[in-house]
Amino acid sequence: MTTDTERLKTFVGLMNSGRFDTAREMVAEDVRIEEPDAIPYGGTFTGLAGFDEFRRIFAATWRRWSDGPMWYAENEGTVVKLNVITAVSRATGQEYTTPLAEFFTFTDGKISRITIFYQDVPGFLKAIGS
Template sequence: MTKAGESLLGTVEVVQAFYNAMKRGDVEGILAVVDSDAVLEEANSLPYAGVYRGHAAWRNLSAEFYATWQDSVNTIDSIANVGPYVVSLIRWRATSRYTGRTIEMPLAEFFWVVEGKIARLLPFYWDTAAVLRVIESE
């Protein structure tokens, strides 16, 4: 619920604010647009796989992600409100801290935005096997 006089960002604007905070490396800015009980699900094949619920879990995921990757950049191709969620199509580029190898691939992310906050995020990597090849030693 909002207080009298407050306005909610539109769903697409919430997702844009999320990406802007990511670009700045601003974890608190990210969490400002994420519900305190929000769920983020990472693919089971990734080293940071799992279901992350709540701000503390999102902070933990952020630490795990940035322990794996450096110079991570999301280039937004499009963001659209599609029924009950917002879909973003992005181009992700990052360098493995383990191997120094770089990956670039498309990603689709589905955001459920409720009352001006992200309630759920479900990212889909184009090729999780390629992710693993980049981070694993030969």
């Protein structure tokens, strides 16, 4: 039996390798993505159209994004992913590194909710020139 952590690792691998259409198949039609309000693309993205919009805005903001080693914890349909990311802003060329926590909720084997927390929001804003 496949665990939600295994599903998430597959999803992250697909996203990091640019296989967005295949990753999208792992997302529920009514997915809800929540980014911190303090960032320029903050707020809630809903449904597959919201997932696509989030990907578009994210790609327009960051030239490069890389995940450091990842740590996962799973409990009752939710997987927490912790890691340190390094990204380079398209607008400024500035590199940004911060710890990141993401909470993924699974419903019927698909990702139904993603909630994202950046530890260093001021550094995020500085990197993108906001």
